[in-house]
Amino acid sequence: MSAKTAAPRVPSNATFKSKEKPQEVRKANIIAARAVADAIRTSLGPKGMDKMIKTSRGEIIISNDGHTILKQMAILHPVARMLVDVSAAQDAEAGDGTTSVVILTGALLGAADRLLSKGIHPTIIAESFEKASRRSVEILLEICHKISLNDREDLIRAATTSLSSKIVSQHSSFLAPLTVDSILKICDENSTTVDLSDIRLIKKVGGTIDDTNLINGVVLTQNVVKNAGGPTRKEKAKIGLIQFQISPPKPDTENNIVVNDYRQMDKILKEERAYLLNICKKIKKSKCNVLLIQKSILRDAVNDLALHFLAKLGIMVIKDIEREEVEFLSKSLGCKPISDLELFTEDRLGSADLVEEIESDGSKIVVLTGIKSNLAKPTVSVVIRGANNMILDETERSLHDALCVIRCLVKERGLIAGGGAPEIEIARRLSKEARAMNGVEAYIWQEFAEALEIIPTTLAENAGLNSIKVVTELRSRHENGEVNEGISVRRSGTTNTYDDHILQPVLVSTSAISLAAECVKSILRIDDITFSR
Template sequence: MPKGGLLHAHTDATLPLNDVFDIVHKYGANIEICSTHPLTAENLDNGHAKLQFRPTKVPITEASTEIAASMLTNDYKPGMWCNYHQISALFKDSKLDDYIHAQMLISAKECYVTHNTMGKIWSKFSNCFSVLAGLLSYEPIWEEYAKRLVLNCVDDGVGYLETRLLMITEFFYDIECNRRLTRRDTVLILLRGIEAAKRTLQEQGKIEEFYGLKIIYCTLRFLKPEEIWSSMMICLDLYKEFPELIKGFDLVGHEDSSEAYTLKAYLPILLRFQELQLEEFGDIKVPFVFHAGETLGDGSPVDENLYDALLLGTRRIGHGYSLYKHPELMKMCKERGVLVESCLISNEVLRLTGGIGNHPVAALINHGVPVSLSSDDPAIFQNPILSYDFYTLLNHSTKTNLATLKVLARNSLTYSLMENPMKERVMRKWEQHWDEYLDWIVNIMAQVAGPQPAGVDVNSSSFKDKGKPMEVRLSNMTAAKTISSVVRSSLGPRGLDKMIQTSNGEVIVTNDGATILNHMAVLHPAARMLVELSKAQDVEAGDGTTSVVVLAGSLLGAAEKMLNKGIHPTIIAESFQAAAAKAVQVLEEISIPVQLDDRDALLRAATTSLNSKIVSQYSNVLAPIAVDAVKKLANEESTNVDLRNIRTVKKVGGTIDDTELVDGLALEQPVVTSAGGPTRIEKAKIGLIQFQLSSPKPDMDNKIVVNDYRQMDKILKEERQYLLNMCKKIKKSGCNVLLVQKSILRDAVNDLSLHFLSKLKIMVVKDIERDEIDFISKSTGCKPIADIEHFTEDKLGQAELIDEVHKNGAKFVKVSGLKNPGKTVSILCTGANNLVLEESQRSLHDALCVVRCLVKKRFLIAGGGAPEIHISRKLSEIAQGLKGMESYCFSAFSEALEVIPTTLAENAGLNPIAIVTELRNRHAKGEVTTGINVRKGLVSDIKQENVLQPLIVTTNALEQATETVSLLLRIDDYSISR
């Protein structure tokens, strides 16, 4: 999206850290590192070592090698400088790079847990800049940094940048590390980098997307007034030499710190700065663009910076978080055209707000205050240049749409410090790019939506253009592949999670493919086929719901290549089905037989399924429960298990560790105690009723007029007697526990009935759901009773004890010691909140399905991408023996299977090309169980690692995905049904 300009970002914290690392590795031989502690494993794990960098011209010698080696031991003297390349070479893994990376960014955990106060988070924030300053203060690094900064901005849709440049040049050196550079030198190097970026953009045909870069000169608000004045003089000297580059002046740093000066404290020099410009230039050429209102204060001295900034004529306000508390100041901003540079994510990370829902940006926009979105320090927050800030606002409210984003993007150019006619020219360019963006959206949506009704022949109810079956197929494939790409990042133990907000406001966090797709609003019929494919896999195997969709997407990509080569879709479909059949045969040959009494094998399969879930750390709790639950229902002769005979009772309270397999029956409804009835019954006789214990009601609504209190009294007595007789009949049967089905029309049991039942010492559990009746009946041996006249002793179930159990703040009813227990299982599932509880229940269901698969077909295969690589290799060998188009199709099918190991590697942060290549080599040597151990980040024997999965999960996924792709290939037209 063309986002216009980025008006508030600090130069040294804008470029993504991956790019910074790439540059530093290139010039690392001229960079030195020092630490406050030795770089031992313990210090790196505990985060004790604080690092700094600087350019160096010291050559690499034997002595420097010894010093570098000492840095990894307790012999190292803190503060001693060592060559970065030498230190890096001593680490055989990425541990040092990961640690340096962590020193330069703020993770979510640090933001919300480790540094959970404003003072702590600002301390870490300042340390990030300290580390970055040393890395960037070297001429070739600074030049390459400037180049990549421009290129990354353009790639993120940001065409114009007003960067806040804080020039601390104490350690800034030239390429030979012989001369300390001045601020003028750093500007010249920056300009060289910008010119290099322009040349690259020209080669890429993107030069029109870059509008320019300007500098807002900055200094720290902790300095004394005389030091600030010196910075102002340097700023004016730079403006005289670079008038088109230096466009503003600002004071930066933690505004709310006790060490920071307020604007009022600097007032004499700030006014003098303006007077000096008026005397020399006749106008203010370097206006103030102040940080102000970056505080939670209300009327505090720091909060008053907002007043002083406006009185000093600031052109814009950086952050302006507390501005919404001052209606008059908002009015002044609106009247004077003072834009607020709103930094949503920065304000959240730096503890001003708990999230976008509490951010005042909406209030500012609603009051007509000009606002633009900025990212402040995206590199430190692990964000791209500006996309996340726009995405965050777009998802904040249903009222936020493209029109809102357009206004914010346009504001970033309208209120920029560009001068006419340049601003007018840039605005025209941006409007053109915005229109092109809208056209692109329309085209993409048209592809996803498929052919429109406008192309329908009214008489035949089919499309007129029957000469374009290829377009129809490609439209279907595009829509289906879009669905596949949505869930691809969720595959495997390191897969990412999706947050889903349902239509009723419920929030779901999951990486389960079936759950994600089930909650998606999918319109395109081809895309819906992939949603149904995931559901089919869930029903048949219970696991592999993400894999089957990813596999289908890859097969569609392979089929598209075959179509583009002119191969007929029927040949492709038939060849793919033949390849799938061969693949299933190959998998069966390498499968490992398993017996139901081999509990360890069942546990390994259930654990493998759980390892890809959010709750994977609790697999040692959930896996045994899943295995034991299925084993209670199955025996050696069983060929299937009905999972409807396993009921999960969900209760908020405690942790997932408290989840348990209940010996007997568990009911999620608590005992009704409002009338003082019992909560514990020994030698229980259980009645399960489907009628109401409340006043009788006629089938039709009638109006009864009572005009005599004696008649009213008689009605009440009749009602009381009616209910008492019912309760006595229940007691006469011997029943002492009553389970009452929920009624949607009226109370299933009213207060008067509860009173009678309490007096008769009968425990009552009401609001039993209709779909629970069969399960309870089967579990307890009691028969559902639909009428009081049929309430007899022979319909009661019996148990040694029924008790209301209190566990971690949750209440449920436990039935134990059943006299005639049925083949059912109850599982009590617990969690700290509903989000965790729902995901735990979904994960447990998948584990149950995996064990059920082993009852249906008692074979296991290795996981970790090993079977896909093996059958890919086998199919490639078969393809070499085939002729014609079938050979091409078999090869394409075999290549498509590699999407599973490739995606597993990608999601684990590994190099997919290197990993898949190594897998091919190991399998070529006959190591057919070699796969990806994503937790260790290497290739190993997955069978030895106990990463095993049921054969039926993979074979079913192959067959179902191939069948779906074949169906899509055979479609060459649409028809709209009347």
């Protein structure tokens, strides 16, 4: 028989009868997400490795910050991208612990996979995980040590712990007090959060990381315009920030003027001089003696003739202020941006004791100190120095993480021991509570507790220790009531990490566990992936 038999047509509702597909989809999702977690697992802890990333534009980034690595990775799988979002959420909420949250999510997905293979329904797993995460947060808040913002030493220790896993760890004794001082300058005991945009990190190539310094004022990377002989230092400065140009106006369309007579030429030049002189006199009349000029695309922000007049009037000029800097400068100096010459009045100016251009390590910066205006908000600037751009970028990321750690302590004033101690303690308590439960939930809580041990296990593995031996020893010590026992890489074993000054804010751990459980819940609830046209 040459005729082929036609394949039987599958009825359209057979998809609902087949249970194979959702299981396969979940399995594929879990594998994809765990692959991302395993990729950055080696970068956890003080002995964690760094990753070198080459971007599509050819830039080289060296980092061990979880969020930086994941952000640059070309991840195509939609579920694996959810881990990048979790890391971004942790970065926004706590600023530190971006690697931990991804590793925790990977471990919880591994636990969920084992529970799914036992035939437990994914919704039950997701809900039980959420309950267990809420209980974990309660335990963390129970075991944390309350602190005050006046206790500078504790804040420095927390910042040092954050910096210890970075490339700049050998400079942490110098950088940690610098980050604490910069936060304390812009907040007080009653603050509930810190706006990190009030701390400006400025990168300058030259010198070493030890030359990084904190300036209680505003730092500009633009140089003072000196080609007309204007001043480079002003005491009792009155600062104006202008958004208009001090140069002859141009027509909107391209026009050519044909001048066939020298008298007409003189008239044009005379008009130009009169126009510019009028602007400069108005600026001087308002008692302004330091002028910041926003960068202009359409025409020159200021021309040579205007600079000559401003120099004669003793006004210091700094041009090419970027649009992004305007908000920070007006907030810091208490001056209002002036968009039109008619609005140039004394009440719109900011004031400072001293504005001067200083040279350090081969590059010049302008420093404005002693800002007095009532409208000014306290801000600080940190000038980061380093041998090359890669070191500068990584130092900036490390300082940002340390600043976020102190911000966490302003939000939630509690410190816990680091080095995997809180995770082991939560795992011990959850296992104990799971034994008192009955039914499927007991199984799920037990798996959740075991998954949390991934953090101390990874810390031990990355430090070259025997992870099974170390984690078993930690379990027995926690069973004997030693709550602060964790892994100390310096001592190559277990120790009381709280007394060893290995500290972290409680908010970093609580948000990491909550976000990881939420992400796992989202992934488990997906039973199919379809692509739209």
